[in-house]
Amino acid sequence: MEKSKVRIGVVGLGIWGQMHVAAYRQHASAEIVAVCDINEKIARDTSAKYDIPGFYPDIDQMLESENLDAVSVATPDNHHTEPVIKAARRGLHIMVEKPLAMTVTECREMIEVTKKNNVWLMVDWHNRWNPSFNNAWKAIKNNEIGDISYIYFRLSDTIYVPAKMLPWADKSSVLHFLGSHSIDTICWLTGKKPKSIKSIKKKGMLTGMGINTADMYLCIIDFEDGITAVVENSWTLPQSYPSLIENKCEIIGSKGILMLDPTGHRALAKYSEKTTQGFPNSSLPDLFVTPTVFEKQSGFAVEPMYHFIECVRDGKKPYTSGEDGLLNTIILNAAEESAETGKTVNINY
DSSP states (O other): OOOSSEEEEEEOOSHHHHHHHHHHHHOTTEEEEEEEOSSHHHHHHHHHHHTOSEEESSHHHHHHHOOOSEEEEOOOGGGOHHHHHHHHHTTOEEEEOSSSOSSHHHHHHHHHHHHHTTOOEEEOOGGGGOHHHHHHHHHHHTTSSOSEEEEEEEEEEBTHIIIIIOTTGGGSOHIIIIIHHHHHHHHHHHTOOEEEEEEEEEOSTTGGGTOOSOSEEEEEEEETTSOEEEEEEESOBOTTSSSSEEEEEEEEESSOEEEEOSTTOOSOOOOSTTGGGOTTSOSSOOSSSSOEETTEEOSGGGHHHHHHHHHHHHTOOOSSOHHHHHHHHHHHHHHHHHHHHOSOEEOOO
């Protein structure tokens, strides 16, 4: 497909879905013509706020009523499959949030139907557009640090996320919400598939608040060529933590080391009466993921949306795929199995 304007609809209008809408509105080749959310008021309010002609409480209504080229799916983690399959069957290209699905079967179903209907299925692995990780990826490709032996990856959120930001936190887990990003980034950086995983999870803080999900996961991942990765994901950092997100990564090679601290950037530190309360008045505010500059949505998290639109417009294959999502879910499910059984799990693809 080669088009000057890509007509797109957004399904799921929570915090990240609103970011999708803002991003598409800014791209010269995107025409966002409809939004959809099971909460009709949210759909109506979003339509009014952004002057979008169509709003729907049901994806079937939207797909039936609108002449779309593509759909962007930002529903909760456990509700990606139905909108993806319905959009694909209508011949629409699809951008979907991570994780692709909670089960391997659902991932395979989505990949099969998108291939059958000859449409793109792009998963929003936006860390690949993160300047810190993209530079690390280039350094690894250029053999600047030699053969990698060890990776430490920490990606955590404050308790604000499961307690206040995500009403569906108990339908997912920090493993799927943050671990998916962590594991995808490691596989992308190394270009390798893991052979086994050992993980543990801890519960108590969130369940004590009536939110039935684990507080944290710790995974040890081994690759065929000797790389070992340790992945730490928690979403119970204190509300007073200086940033909503904490992300740190260390990559050790035979000729050097890469050390990344994108969320502890220190490009701006802010201390006021409000910053002691934490997000949304963080003392280390978001300057890179989704900052707003002169009322415009900025940051590396909007770049995958731009890339998706340009791929649909120009008929080019996206950088990320449904197969990336399938690989990720296979690993996540193995991690969950390990956490439940207490055993190291060999990963079968």
